[in-house]
Amino acid sequence: MSPSGAEFEDLADRLLRRRSGDTARVVVGVVGVPGAGKSTFTEALDRTLGSVAASVPMDGYHLADVELERLGLRDRKGAPETFDAYGYVALLARIRARPAHVVYAPGFERELEQPIAGAIPIGPEPDVVITEGNYLLLDRPEWRDVRSCLDEVWFVHTDDETRMRRLVDRHVRFGKSPEFATRWVERVDAPNARMIQETRDKADVLVDLTSWQGGEGKSEIHS
Template identity: 55%
Template sequence: MRAQRASKPPLDELVSRALGLVPTHGRAILGITGPPGAGKSTLTSALLAELGLEVAHLPMDGFHLADVQLDRLGLRERKGAPETFDVDGYVTALRRLHDEPRRTLYVPGFERDLEQPIAAELAIPPSARLVITEGNYLLLDDNGWEHVRPLLAECWYVDLDDAVRRSRLVARHQQFGKTPDAAREWVDQVDEANSRLVGATRSAADLLVTS
């Protein structure tokens, strides 16, 4: 499906659309993507709170490589870029949601205070008929990320004015310990490069949602 024009539909319309993805048998995975700071987690939290069926959350952030691995690979200063994630582990988890619906799937979460993944922090039970996964790179088409999109029933792209999004990112980095100058530099040097990469995938989304 080609992406629709960006709009800000009421939450109940988004909830209805998400419910419509659930098959008669098995489960569906809904992807929420967009650039850093666009509001993916906010939308995901709102959907999780409103959906009436058994729903679960599988965040892509849990598949960040730990800092010890980033140091080994020389990627610490690019943390958050596509190559700083365990994409194979993420794809395997998504596949297991379809292939092993009767088993509880334990997946890693991400602790922002520590900026580290936490193994098996989240559990997706067999009763979960809809799973929402959110992250920056769900629509990338290379380096292993191309295996993500075929596993999703739909993928929605969250859009936001760039100035507002950048301001949010600077504030977030300060909240978790960076100085104002360091926060702005990280946004300029790291987050915005990732944002451009994600932005290039916008037209591949099934739905564009203005945050």
């Protein structure tokens, strides 16, 4: 699914209009439940904006499996407590400050299901940085400061049937059996999705990616 159409261009223009012309940098968050299409949407937005933009995922702050084992959280991987939220906030603050040097962010390798340190360089040039993840609006002590680092947060969503199918397919593609993948989605991803869905009304913009599949998009802007 590749978002397209006039609505998508309007959203890209919205970010460009926020640029102030001084050294300030626009940092926008893209949030949604697992499987909603955050990464696809962010990648398309990044490509559309070109050299003025860069993107960085929250997923780079997954705790490594060895630490999840130590904490007894390996079977909850993807839940809020399985991320280094404070580290993610520190990264966003550095990016927002726009230093004259490169800021290196961690990436996430899906085939390994592990974070990769220093994988994403964010230089001083981009005026816009897009970050995507599940918990950008979560009201917990370790996550609250994420919102203060972001100029706007956009909540993307799609229909549940498509989203669930994507999740199962993703888990299977990266090594899980269909049966295990289905159980994981029901036991781990579904509760996380309900938690994230409860933060939807805090977003500045709602983007319906179900409609994007038909070549048109819908967005609702909150004042």
